[in-house]
Amino acid sequence: MNFPATLKYTKSHEWVKVLEGGLVEIGLTDYAQKELGDIVFINLPQPGDSISAGVSFADIESVKAVSDIFSPLTGTVKEINSAIQDSPESINKAPYEAWLIRAEGEIPQGELISAEEYQALLS
Amino acid sequence: MEKKTPLYQWHESHGGRIVPFAGYLLPVQYESGVIAEHNAVREKAGLFDVSHMGEFVIQGKAALANLQRILTNDFTNMTIGRVRYTLMCNDGGTIIDDLVVCKMEEGRYFLVVNASNREKDADWIKAHLSGDVTFDDVSDTYAQIALQGPASPGILASLSNTIPAKYYTLIEQGTVAGIDCIVSRTGYTGETGFEFYCKSADAERLWEKLLEAGKGAGLIPCGLGARDTLRLEAAMPLYGHEMSDTVNPFEANLSSAVKMDKPDFIGKASLTGKEKPSRIRVGLRITGRGIAREHFPVFAGGKPVGQTSSGTFCPWLKQAFAMALVDSAIAQVGTPCEVDVRGKKVEAEICALPFYTKGQK
Numbered sequence: 001m002n003f004p005a006t007l008k009y010t011k012s013h014e015w016v017k018v019l020e021g022g023l024v025e026i027g028l029t030d031y032a033q034k035e036l037g038d039i040v041f042i043n044l045p046q047p048g049d050s051i052s053a054g055v056s057f058a059d060i061e062s063v064k065a066v067s068d069i070f071s072p073l074t075g076t077v078k079e080i081n082s083a084i085q086d087s088p089e090s091i092n093k094a095p096y097e098a099w100l101i102r103a104e105g106e107i108p109q110g111e112l113i114s115a116e117e118y119q120a121l122l123s
Numbered sequence: 124m125e126k127k128t129p130l131y132q133w134h135e136s137h138g139g140r141i142v143p144f145a146g147y148l149l150p151v152q153y154e155s156g157v158i159a160e161h162n163a164v165r166e167k168a169g170l171f172d173v174s175h176m177g178e179f180v181i182q183g184k185a186a187l188a189n190l191q192r193i194l195t196n197d198f199t200n201m202t203i204g205r206v207r208y209t210l211m212c213n214d215g216g217t218i219i220d221d222l223v224v225c226k227m228e229e230g231r232y233f234l235v236v237n238a239s240n241r242e243k244d245a246d247w248i249k250a251h252l253s254g255d256v257t258f259d260d261v262s263d264t265y266a267q268i269a270l271q272g273p274a275s276p277g278i279l280a281s282l283s284n285t286i287p288a289k290y291y292t293l294i295e296q297g298t299v300a301g302i303d304c305i306v307s308r309t310g311y312t313g314e315t316g317f318e319f320y321c322k323s324a325d326a327e328r329l330w331e332k333l334l335e336a337g338k339g340a341g342l343i344p345c346g347l348g349a350r351d352t353l354r355l356e357a358a359m360p361l362y363g364h365e366m367s368d369t370v371n372p373f374e375a376n377l378s379s380a381v382k383m384d385k386p387d388f389i390g391k392a393s394l395t396g397k398e399k400p401s402r403i404r405v406g407l408r409i410t411g412r413g414i415a416r417e418h419f420p421v422f423a424g425g426k427p428v429g430q431t432s433s434g435t436f437c438p439w440l441k442q443a444f445a446m447a448l449v450d451s452a453i454a455q456v457g458t459p460c461e462v463d464v465r466g467k468k469v470e471a472e473i474c475a476l477p478f479y480t481k482g483q484k
Contacts, residue, residue, distance in 0.1 A: 037156055037157055038157050040414070040438075041412070041414050041436060041443070043412070043413065061414045063348060063438065064348055092156075
């Protein structure tokens with residue numbers, strides 16, 4: 001499994017990439033996609049929706065089960081990746097390219113961990 | 124403490140993701156994943172460890188009379204080597220289990236029951252046997268392996284001369300790759316296929332021989348995940364989902380397994396007059412965005428009309444389907460309805476069963 005050092009991670013298995021201008025991109029880690037198995041459906045919020053740190057903002061369905069995806073920040077959804085709604089399997093194929101939403105807001109202290117810390121958590 | 128099947132070590136050492144199921148530790152999938160395993164069975168072939176299933180032997184002069192009374196189907200016209208699907212009901216006419224009955228010879232039958240119901244079934248049958256008949260739970264004697272998919276007849280032919288020609292028939296004294304086993308042309312995937320019952324000690328050898336023989340034909344090992352999506356896509360009912368002791372066979376849409384013209388069977392009195400139930404199992408095609416799973420409420424015209432019994436994304440049809448128990452008034456194919464998917468109403472429509480039929484693209 002692959003955990004790029006350039007990204008930050010949550011303990012609930014999301015990855016976070018800080019973009020220019022304070023936007024953050026949120027996706028699912030390689031570990032999460034592997035645990036879920038074949039992903040077949042994703043239910044994303046709408047741009048403009050409010051999201052809260054530690055609260056589910058989307059659900060994702062694998063063949064086996066449904067899982068929540070938790071927000072690392074409190075703020076607003078700016079953009080959604082509508083391409084992955086049509087091809088949710090791209091999350092299995094390239095989890096760090098298949099971002100789910102871009103959002104803006106406040107990330108609580110201690111919410112994000114490094115790739116190293118995340119890997120330690122999994123072992 | 125969950126039991127291990129004779130193939131447990133093999134699954135573990137070949138990337139099987141092990142989960143507890145019906146009292147056993149079984150692989151839910153291998154590295155290839157549920158969708159690849161599902162599609163392998165539709166296009167080529169898949170191999171399943173189904174050793175958790177229970178097997179009983181009922182024999183004696185009164186064996187047939189006992190089956191006629193305890194089970195809902197009619198076994199009087201069965202020839203040796205035939206397999207028949209049936210239900211077992213309680214006095215109230217609701218379902219104790221669904222099972223298959225195999226006729227091995229006059230007065231000797233082999234029954235295959237659901238793993239989770241094995242003890243309940245054995246107790247029920249033993250308590251209702253009468254006359255010259257014996258009952259044996261032989262589940263721990265047998266391992267069961269299912270070879271399923273359009274390539275399976277060819278794979279079997281490369282290892283065996285004992286190939287049952289017709290669906291729902293079996294050969295008791297079969298040999299596959301030199302290993303003695305019952306060879307049955309049955310399955311739970313909606314495809315052509317075979318189920319082998321061999322001695323536990325022979326299970327790994329038979330499993331490996333089959334995998335090796337099927338390698339060139341695209342045979343791969345498959346887990347419980349694909350078994351469930353395949354059976355759902357083929358709209359095959361599963362005990363604990365489409366059937367339970369609160370559902371009668373007519374409600375489960377399984378009237379073909381109930382012979383009301385038999386003189387008597389346990390549950391018949393309660394079922395008499397209930398042939399047209401007020402609620403019935405139907406198929407739902409999910410036309411909106413979402414996946415209906417089990418126990419989701421179903422609405423039609425804004426009113427609650429029932430509940431899903433199982434549902435998933437069907438990998439071969441590439442669409443979500445579900446089965447549901449709904450008011451008979453809305454059971455007609457084409458009726459629009461909605462499924463409450465975790466608080467969100469998702470559009471669906473009643474559709475014909477099965478969702479998938481053999482050979483359908």
